[in-house]
Amino acid sequence: MSDFNGKSIIVTGGSLGMGLACARRFAAGGGKVMIVANDKASxxxxxxxxxxxxxxxxxDVRRNDDMAAAVQTAASRHGGVDVLACCAGIQRYGTVVDTPEEVWDxxxxxxxxxxxxxxxxxxxxMRxxxxxxxxxxxxxQAYxxxxGVAAYTxxxxxxxxLVRAMALDHAGDNITVNAVCPASIDTPMLHWAADLWKGDGTAETTLDAWGRGHPLGRIGKPCEVAELVAFLASEKARFITxxxxxIDGGVLSKLGIVIPD
Known part of the structure; x- marks a missing residue:
């Protein structure tokens, strides 16, 4: 693959999960990738x-100075910035009543x-x-x-x-802005959640059950998400913003009310 030859790419949250898969995909396409995350070991x-x-x-993606420095480092090292993939994220559980303010923040x-x-x-x-x-x-869960996931949703x-707003604001700059909306994907975060909610079973049986909740009968792979991210970031998608x-295995096509056999 050579679809990102000569491109400078920043991936936040790029050391684990879907972010790491995106970093791999961009690099495999010839891109120069700056992986940004808050854990040095990963x-x-x-x-x-x-x-x-x-x-x-x-x-830390939450800190103005860190993000300014990350972008400047990528621009200096790779000659500019062409693509930004924002993959940093966390999941926490709770209603608005029992979610602590600091967790919400x-x-x-x-x-x-x-x-x-x-x-x-x-x-x-990019300009x-x-x-x-x-x-x-x-x-x-944007849809x-x-x-019990008030803050996350x-x-x-x-x-x-925000993606819609940025797409409008920066269309004149020839900058496209899009969102990718996965269902359950095989990441460390999903394994953490499965372990949290395994009850008397195991994390593996919980993941299997969650997979069966998707019409395709399984959870997704990070590399599958990365291919969609790469397409939207590529020259092939310049009219999409x-x-x-x-990318949900059909889960949002399925109503919870089932017609009896």
């Missing part, structure tokens, strides 16, 4: 795995503010290159919610709205 591991097409920056800051800050500094660099692409990882609905694209 950043170093990701860079070592991907090799010469990857570099790392240890920073963490979820909204990482999932939503992180996109705002990364984009704030990446867009001026210098004559355009670019931003792709944000959202969720099917339909589980119970709020953050994901807000991501889709302001979109939120589901």
């Amino acid at each position: 950043v170093d591991s990701a860079v070592a795995e991907i090799g010469e097409n990857a570099a790392g920056f240890v920073g 963490d979820v909204l800051d990482i999932n939503l503010k992180g996109i705002f800050l990364a984009s704030k500094f990446a867009i001026p660099e 210098k290159r004559g355009g670019g692409a931003i792709v944000a990882i959202s969720s099917v 339909a919610s589980q119970a 709020a953050s994901k609905g807000a991501i889709n709205a 302001g979109a939120d694209v589901k």
